[in-house]
Ligand SMILES: O=C(O)CCC(=O)C(=O)O
């Protein structure tokens with residue numbers, strides 16, 4: 173596995189994932205039920221800095237400078253979720269269904285972690301232990317996503333995305349998609365994790381078979397492998413062509429393998445200084461917010477110079 177995926181940061185895994193199509197569809201059904209609730213119910217579980225909860229339209233990517241056209245609800249296994257589960261009265265069985273699905277996604281992730289550990293010369297359970305979801309400081313997150321339907325008769329401005337280009341901060345991301353709900357695109361990305369994602373040669377990701385899982389390498393694995401495995405720069409384009417693009421509501425489920433806060437991260441070649449899981453996430457967030465600030469400043473300068481003309 174090692175050499176074969178070093179330059180292909182994107183895997184489509186076929187039928188034998190261990191998760192049945194019906195289980196994925198069942199989770200999508202609960203996800204739709206959640207997003208169908210009026211906003212005044214959803215706001216009872218607001219997004220918090222622990223990376224859990226519901227948010228609508230606020231995520232601005234440094235690459236785009238505009239807000240993603242979406243809402244999402246993030247769920248975790250541990251203590252962080254304490255006040256963030258939608259009430260049983262609002263959505264019966266939601267919590268049990270989501271936790272079951274998360275455990276299934278975790279077991280697929282653990283099979284992949286074992287391969288990466290072997291490829292890098294670590295003990296088989298090295299990455300599995302660092303992402304132990306039974307620990308109270310687990311940060312692993314399931315994100316339910318709902319991108320709003322787009323009106324075919326109105327042209328979406330070119331700088332508006334369903335999700336602006338970015339690389340994930342985690343180890344691996346499993347993406348569960350619905351056939352027909354296209355939009356995900358990938359780009360070669362970058363050579364070292366300390367660069368910001370770059371590139372403008374985009375390829376469409378097409379889901380071939382229901383039940384396929386798209387697997388993205390994240391910045392954490394890139395860093396932990398001393399840049400051997402490249403993280404995937406990706407985006408979800410807004411539909412632009414009524415003949416070929418999907419304009420309806422788009423649902424997606426992302427499972428982010430995040431490290432436990434207390435684990436230590438360093439590649440076998442020690443290319444980067446050792447950091448804890450907590451520090452890695454904090455640094456990634458800070459880097460994102462500085463890039464966003466720089467983008468906003470650049471946009472403000474551009475707007476002023478246009479106004480002066
Ligand atoms: O909706 C998708 O296909 C991708 C979502 C994504 O990249 C993210 O939430 O980080």
Ligand SMILES: [Fe+2]
Pocket residue numbers: 338339340406
């Ligand atoms: Fe992503």
